[in-house]
Amino acid sequence: MSKLLEIENLQTQFYTSAGTVKAVDGVTYDVEGGETVAVVGESGCGKSVTALSIMQLIPWPPGKIIGGEIRFDGQNLLELSEDDMRNVRGRDIAMVFQEPMTSLNPVLSIGLQLMETMQQHMDISDEDARKRAAELLQKCGISEPERRLDQYPHHLSGGMRQRVMIALSLSCNPKLIVADEPTTALDVTIQAQILELMKSLTKEMGVALIVITHNLGVVARYADRVNVMYAGKIIETGTAEQIYHNPRHPYTLGLLASVPRLDQERGTKLIPIEGQPPDLSRLDDGCSFRPRCRFAQDRCAQSFPELTNIEPGHEARCFRSNEIQDLREVS
Secondary structure: OOEEEEEEEEEEEEEEOOEEEEEEEEEEEEEEOOOEEEEEOOOOOOHHHHHHHHOOOOOOOOEEEEEEEEEEOOEEHHHOOHHHHHHHEOOOEEEEOOOHHHHOOOOOOHHHHHHHHHHHHOOOOHHHHHHHHHHHHHHOOOOOHHHHHOOOHHHOOHHHHHHHHHHHHHOOOOOEEEEEOOOOOOOHHHHHHHHHHHHHHHHHHOOEEEEEEOOHHHHHHHOOEEEEEEOOEEEEEEEHHHHHHOOOOHHHHHHHHOOOOOOOOOOOOOOOOOOOOOOOOOOOOOOOOHHHOOOOOHHHHOOOOOOEEEEOOEEEOOOOOOOHHHHHHHO
């Protein structure tokens, strides 16, 4: 497959009264056409800011992209004017935000919001736009789509609003969808339905998908490749199988150990990651995870490790990545 999206050394910072926050600090990864890539990490690690950087939605002030490239279909998005970028959003790259109630306009009907997006980017009549809007709602599992078009966001449940957001993201046949924690505000049963829907629709329509999440269960079932982020950097990357069966960064180990599993014995305790994420405005030259790492050494305070190749397609940013499995067994 060809690379649809290529992010190279992306750096996004926020200038605040408390100092400069390095929210995204040299992130590099790519997405191939039709594949699903997950970006995983705790709140505040830079996942959402990376997504907003792709969409060129970083608010200034206080945020600004200060370096790197974001190439989509071979074109650097950072070189586009605001008008050109507006044509890319929705048409070529769509986004599903965390909270649909704040993403949908409360005073516009569902149908108008769907139709407006299509008519902005496609040469389509009101009648055809409404017909396509109803078809998309039905495809996304919403019953009585014609009636729903005349309703408003407050008439719908959280799960149905998120289905509307998915329909909205698919309305102009984009090549890439960025889903920023699309199931955070939903209960567990509805989460599974939404994720299954997104996976099946993107596969059916050949759309690439970036799923931003802190839920590693989502990664195991739905992602082809995984990028684990911490303190604005990607600290491990690989296929879902590699990340789950052969994790090579202490942070990835910690995330996996803190998730309940059905194959564990009853009464098995979860192991939390001790401590708190670092202040991104006060990072030093060392590894940002070392205060919380049980395998840290003196050299971890002196410099930040580069990504080390573990096996084809699998890299980890740790001085002890080749020892992790042995250390894990004796600890």
